[in-house]
Amino acid sequence: MRAVAALRIRKPSVIPGFGLTLGFALAYMSLIVLLPLAVLIVTSAGLGWSGFFAIATDPRVVAALKVSFGLSLLAALINAVFGMIVAWVLVRYRFPGRRLLDAFIDLPFALPTAVAGIALTAIYAPNGWVGALLAPLGVKVAYTPLGILVALVFIGLPFIVRTVQPVLEDLDREVEEAAATLGARRFTTIRRVIVPALLPPLLTGFALALARAVGEYGSVIFIAGNIPFVSEIAPLLIIVKLTEFDYAGATTIATVMLAISFMLLLLINLLQSWSARGRSRG
Amino acid sequence: MSRLTRLRQIAAAFAIAGFGTIATASADTTLLNVSYDPTRELYKAYDEAFAAHWKEKTGETVTIEQSHGGSGAQARAVIDGLQADVVTLALQGDIDKIAESGKLAADWRTRLPKNATPYTSTIVFLVRKGNPKAIHDCDDLVKDGIQVITPNPKTSGGARWNYLAAWAYAHEAFGGDEAKIKEFVGNIYRNVPVLDTAARGSTTTFVQREIGDVLLAWENEAFLALDELGPDNFEIVVPPSSILAEPPVAVVDANVDARGTRAVAEEYLTFLYSDAGQKIIARNYYRPSNPAAADPEDAKRFTDLKLVTIDDPIFGGWAKAQPAHFADGGTFDQIYKPGQ
Numbered sequence: 001m002r003a004v005a006a007l008r009i010r011k012p013s014v015i016p017g018f019g020l021t022l023g024f025a026l027a028y029m030s031l032i033v034l035l036p037l038a039v040l041i042v043t044s045a046g047l048g049w050s051g052f053f054a055i056a057t058d059p060r061v062v063a064a065l066k067v068s069f070g071l072s073l074l075a076a077l078i079n080a081v082f083g084m085i086v087a088w089v090l091v092r093y094r095f096p097g098r099r100l101l102d103a104f105i106d107l108p109f110a111l112p113t114a115v116a117g118i119a120l121t122a123i124y125a126p127n128g129w130v131g132a133l134l135a136p137l138g139v140k141v142a143y144t145p146l147g148i149l150v151a152l153v154f155i156g157l158p159f160i161v162r163t164v165q166p167v168l169e170d171l172d173r174e175v176e177e178a179a180a181t182l183g184a185r186r187f188t189t190i191r192r193v194i195v196p197a198l199l200p201p202l203l204t205g206f207a208l209a210l211a212r213a214v215g216e217y218g219s220v221i222f223i224a225g226n227i228p229f230v231s232e233i234a235p236l237l238i239i240v241k242l243t244e245f246d247y248a249g250a251t252t253i254a255t256v257m258l259a260i261s262f263m264l265l266l267l268i269n270l271l272q273s274w275s276a277r278g279r280s281r282g
Numbered sequence: 283m284s285r286l287t288r289l290r291q292i293a294a295a296f297a298i299a300g301f302g303t304i305a306t307a308s309a310d311t312t313l314l315n316v317s318y319d320p321t322r323e324l325y326k327a328y329d330e331a332f333a334a335h336w337k338e339k340t341g342e343t344v345t346i347e348q349s350h351g352g353s354g355a356q357a358r359a360v361i362d363g364l365q366a367d368v369v370t371l372a373l374q375g376d377i378d379k380i381a382e383s384g385k386l387a388a389d390w391r392t393r394l395p396k397n398a399t400p401y402t403s404t405i406v407f408l409v410r411k412g413n414p415k416a417i418h419d420c421d422d423l424v425k426d427g428i429q430v431i432t433p434n435p436k437t438s439g440g441a442r443w444n445y446l447a448a449w450a451y452a453h454e455a456f457g458g459d460e461a462k463i464k465e466f467v468g469n470i471y472r473n474v475p476v477l478d479t480a481a482r483g484s485t486t487t488f489v490q491r492e493i494g495d496v497l498l499a500w501e502n503e504a505f506l507a508l509d510e511l512g513p514d515n516f517e518i519v520v521p522p523s524s525i526l527a528e529p530p531v532a533v534v535d536a537n538v539d540a541r542g543t544r545a546v547a548e549e550y551l552t553f554l555y556s557d558a559g560q561k562i563i564a565r566n567y568y569r570p571s572n573p574a575a576a577d578p579e580d581a582k583r584f585t586d587l588k589l590v591t592i593d594d595p596i597f598g599g600w601a602k603a604q605p606a607h608f609a610d611g612g613t614f615d616q617i618y619k620p621g622q
Contacts, residue, residue, distance in 0.1 A: 125491040228618035
């Protein structure tokens with residue numbers, strides 16, 4: 001039923017102003033989002049298909065894309081698990097310093113990314129506080145892909161917490177209690193009651209964290225080491241192309257990143273609507 | 283000074299005052315020197331001396347403003363409209379780019395002595411105290427277990443001199459066999475654990491993070507690092523041969539003509555070649571183009587070594603070296619291959 005309704009362009013509504021607001025929304029989206037993207041694609045199109053293809057399949061570009069997207073996915077997954085636990089703790093329990101902890105969550109948002117990168121490098125370098133503890137174990141964090149992962153986890157955390165938190169706050173405990181009185185065991189309650197409610201915001205948070213991590217430059221560049229084929233991220237290759245005044249090459253890498261990101265986000269959105277439908281059926 | 287220039291100066295002063303930026307009653311002229319990063323200390327001292335010299339010569343007060351940043355980024359800023367009267371950058375190629383935009387004459391290198399380079403520097407090694415890994419020359423950099431710190435020549439102007447210094451060494455060692463030179467230079471970069479995007483970043487990695495056994499640095503930066511951090515932790519190793527780094531200077535014709543500052547801008551650069559200017563240069567760890575003018579105790583700091591210039595047939599000048607080594611697919615890109 002819902003799917004059919006969504007397909008219809010206009011649903012009779014008692015609220016006026018549909019035409020005006022839709023027009024505004026489209027104009028706004030075109031100006032803010034679509035226009036710059038169009039310029040991006042037009043600039044990269046200047047190379048023609050063969051030029052575009054040569055840059056997009058260059059082994060070094062492919063390696064950088066793998067580093068960027070692989071680590072971003074991994075960081076978003078880690079944050080999905082631990083961010084969810086943080087959100088759970090913040091919502092469900094009362095303890096001294098809870099509000100302070102709550103305020104700290106947003107720090108990775110507020111900190112300029114370069115500052116975050118330098119701070120993380122100082123801590124995780126072999127002579128830093130944490131790095132010195134890990135060095136005897138043979139674990140190197142700064143200047144390795146692991147360092148990039150640490151930076152991406154750092155900047156991605158608020159996205160998961162802040163999307164899951166309000167939904168969790170709205171989730172009535174009575175529902176869980178009702179499930180228990182109806183004979184559901186704890187695991188069943190989690191599976192049938194809590195997870196279906198939290199999955200959509202979790203996927204949203206995951207998508208946001210992923211998108212942010214893929215484009216991240218400032219914090220990563222200091223901790224990455226930037227060794228080609230090992231710890232070189234795609235945004236750095238874009239900067240390198242720009243210093244060569246090669247705008248077409250830079251936008252080509254950007255376009256490839258955009259296409260991959262778009263496909264990933266589309267996939268996440270599909271998952272989300274699928275999970276929402278599953279929930280309304282259940 | 284001609285009446286017209288004077289008028290233009292007044293007009294320029296009014297124009298600037300109109301934007302509410304500079305121009306106080308006492309400042310007859312302001313000059314903007316757009317430079318690269320490691321010249322901060324040099325120009326701080328030099329600007330003071332030049333202002334005194336100009337006052338004595340003409341009775342006018344000149345205020346010099348400084349802008350420092352990555353050499354390539356500074357060049358792009360001037361091309362995009364930064365009102366620089368003079369540019370004092372790290373690479374000839376960067377000033378050539380400004381010349382291409384039409385803001386200064388293409389023959390700018392011939393307008394001042396010594397290819398418009400009043401000071402030079404070279405690339406030396408900064409090692410940890412006592413030189414525990416016994417690094418003395420370029421061939422020590424390719425040894426197993428040596429970690430070399432240098433920035434990415436693609437993003438750092440200074441790092442290009444490092445790369446070319448290694449190339450010049452290998453050219454000599456292998457008698458110009460290009461395959462062997464590439465392999466040698468590639469082996470150095472395979473010993474680089476961190477490829478920072480700028481020279482100061484590399485210094486931080488080496489000094490603060492204590493990564494690596496040797497930092498490839500400009501000689502003036504290495505001396506400055508010793509000054510700041512004390513000679514207890516580091517020492518400078520001067521290899522038997524290196525490259526002559528020639529950071530050039532030029533008056534930006536379009537800007538000085540628009541602002542009416544040509545006379546003072548030209549004198550600003552000429553005075554760099556005077557005995558007084560050369561003394562300040564030597565004191566700030568740059569090699570003076572006329573060593574006789576430097577104070578003997580400053581001059582003796584600079585170890586004699588064999589210096590290869592960019593105009594040497596090995597490189598054939600910047601116009602040839604830049605695309606051959608640092609453009610997309612150039613020799614530097616060829617070092618990094620998948621799975622290495």
